[in-house]
Amino acid sequence: MDSTILFIAEAADALGPAAELLARDLGYRITFAGQETDSAEVIGRGQVTLVLADVENSRLDTVAFLLRLRFTHPDIMRILVVGTHRDIALREALARTAAYQYLTKPLQPEQCCLVVRRALETRELSRRHRRLVRELRLSADSPILRPGVSPRDGSGPGRAGRDGSCHAAEAEPHATALHFERLVYASRAMAELCDLAREAAATDLPVLIEGETGTGKELLARGVHYHSRRRTSPLMVQNCGGIRDEVLQSELFGHKRGAFTGAIGDRLGLFRAADGGTVLLDEISEVSPAFQVSLLRFLQEGEVKPLGSDRIVHADVRIIAASNKPLKPLVAAGRFREDLYFRLKGFDLEVPPLRARPDDIPVLAEFFVRKHGGLLGRRTARLSDEVLDRFKAYRFPGNVRELEHEIRRMCALAKDGEILAPHHLSAAFATLPEPETTDHHEGNGATLKEMVERLEGELVGRILEKHHWNQTKAARELGLSRVGLANKIKRYALSEGTSRTE
Numbered sequence: 324m325d326s327t328i329l330f331i332a333e334a335a336d337a338l339g340p341a342a343e344l345l346a347r348d349l350g351y352r353i354t355f356a357g358q359e360t361d362s363a364e365v366i367g368r369g370q371v372t373l374v375l376a377d378v379e380n381s382r383l384d385t386v387a388f389l390l391r392l393r394f395t396h397p398d399i400m401r402i403l404v405v406g407t408h409r410d411i412a413l414r415e416a417l418a419r420t421a422a423y424q425y426l427t428k429p430l431q432p433e434q435c436c437l438v439v440r441r442a443l444e445t446r447e448l449s450r451r452h453r454r455l456v457r458e459l460r461l462s463a464d465s466p467i468l469r470p471g472v473s474p475r476d477g478s479g480p481g482r483a484g485r486d487g488s489c490h491a492a493e494a495e496p497h498a499t500a501l502h503f504e505r506l507v508y509a510s511r512a513m514a515e516l517c518d519l520a521r522e523a524a525a526t527d528l529p530v531l532i533e534g535e536t537g538t539g540k541e542l543l544a545r546g547v548h549y550h551s552r553r554r555t556s557p558l559m560v561q562n563c564g565g566i567r568d569e570v571l572q573s574e575l576f577g578h579k580r581g582a583f584t585g586a587i588g589d590r591l592g593l594f595r596a597a598d599g600g601t602v603l604l605d606e607i608s609e610v611s612p613a614f615q616v617s618l619l620r621f622l623q624e625g626e627v628k629p630l631g632s633d634r635i636v637h638a639d640v641r642i643i644a645a646s647n648k649p650l651k652p653l654v655a656a657g658r659f660r661e662d663l664y665f666r667l668k669g670f671d672l673e674v675p676p677l678r679a680r681p682d683d684i685p686v687l688a689e690f691f692v693r694k695h696g697g698l699l700g701r702r703t704a705r706l707s708d709e710v711l712d713r714f715k716a717y718r719f720p721g722n723v724r725e726l727e728h729e730i731r732r733m734c735a736l737a738k739d740g741e742i743l744a745p746h747h748l749s750a751a752f753a754t755l756p757e758p759e760t761t762d763h764h765e766g767n768g769a770t771l772k773e774m775v776e777r778l779e780g781e782l783v784g785r786i787l788e789k790h791h792w793n794q795t796k797a798a799r800e801l802g803l804s805r806v807g808l809a810n811k812i813k814r815y816a817l818s819e820g821t822s823r824t825e
């Protein structure tokens with residue numbers, strides 16, 4: 324049992340023979356503290372799972388201390404130790420501190436051990452419960468389509484399966500859906516990317532995931548975590564965008580009470596809370612230069628220095644950083660540290676936009692029809708071919724997220740069992756030009772994004788020609804990975820002998 328119990332009382336011997344029983348028979352580490360500073364110090368070390376606090380302590384306002392602890396470290400169990408002449412304040416103390424139990428003095432060793440053991444079991448159960456609730460929320464995305472298995476039953480209009488999921492019928496044959504954790508795909512670009520992600524998962528190196536919004540960066544990060552040796556430890560996600568620097572620093576590195584205005588208690592910080600696991604830093608392009616320095620130190624040394632503390636502690640955490648803005652131009656502009664950029668790029672995963680991998684559209688569409696139809700309890704039919712054609716012709720600036728939202732809306736509008744047809748589409752899709760006449764790259768009135776993409780395609784083509792299509796050399800010159808370059812070749816439909824400068 325790897326658990327530290329903090330006993331707070333006026334004198335260490337107040338625990339009596341219970342101390343020996345807890346330590347010897349149950350293997351708990353017992354640490355004693357008499358007052359606020361040493362109690363906070365012990366808790367700051369991050370090992371305490373339970374506090375046993377004597378309310379009759381002239382050196383500490385125990386109830387006020389436990390009340391603060393309740394908010395700063397809600398996962399530390401609290402047990403009150405009270406005198407025999409219980410006064411009416413006990414009920415209020417129990418309510419305010421949300422204590423698990425109270426024990427009366429003199430402590431009965433057997434009873435004390437039993438209550439401590441039960442408290443820690445409850446703590447473990449609630450930790451698992453929290454983890455499962457999160458998993459369950461995500462399991463709405465769970466693989467309804469199994470890898471390698473075609474879900475079509477081909478028996479007329481869609482009908483609900485026994486498990487409540489719905490089976491599409493008469494769908495056009497299309498590629499088999501593959502999975503990387505909860506990521507669904509069929510395209511070659513995604514297959515290569517997921518292979519690389521599996522390689523990354525087998526190491527402890529940091530991973531940088533880049534890609535437009537809604538392409539599935541977070542799902543890919545989850546895939547890396549759940550394919551790694553860290554899968555039984557937490558995956559914690561921190562969005563770094565739009566957060567004050569000191570708040571972000573304290574979220575990740577923790578803080579000591581009073582380190583800044585509003586820091587009313589000690590905070591452990593995500594890096595230590597995720598010890599043994601993975602931390603996903605989303606929107607990494609948004610962080611301040613000061614934070615970049617702290618993060619670099621953490622990546623180099625694995626060291627965490629909570630704000631307002633001189634103590635340095637270690638945390639064993641794998642960092643995955645994600646960004647929907649390419650970091651390289653920020654490095655070139657001096658807005659992102661180059662050393663940090665290269666540190667983060669232990670593995671460099673670039674998720675292509677949905678429009679560059681049309682082969683994923685049918686399997687994703689089918690997956691979302693089942694998911695959202697299933698959630699609505701519908702006998703959901705399939706998407707009509709026309710709808711699929713429109714999807715394939717659309718640019719999807721919001722990528723897979725946009726596709727999912729569109730299908731969710733269609734499922735809500737369609738009647739039970741009705742085929743999802745163009746009239747269920749939202750305005751963005753209803754006004755699309757016919758797919759055959761659509762030229763997204765060349766049209767007049769192109770948006771800035773479209774013009775930039777066109778330029779990118781031209782540049783990539785030119786560099787490839789320059790290196791006689793030696794992709795390794797071209798990728799090096801462009802500062803891309805081989806997979807990144809392959810994605811661009813596919814996205815801009817480049818091939819040897821064709822330059823996009825026409």
Ligand SMILES: Nc1ncnc2c1ncn2[C@@H]1O[C@H](COP(=O)(O)OP(=O)(O)OP(=O)(O)O)[C@@H](O)[C@H]1O
Nearest residue numbers: 505506507535536537538539540541542647723724
């Ligand atoms: N390949 C996929 N298979 C299944 N669902 C996907 C896939 N890609 C994305 N999604 C779904 O699309 C939504 C967006 O995915 P995710 O949050 O991973 O994107 P993101 O790239 O992190 O976006 P952002 O940059 O906006 O944070 C989620 O609901 C996710 O479940």
Ligand SMILES: [Mg+2]
Nearest residue numbers: 540541605645
């Ligand atoms: Mg994200």
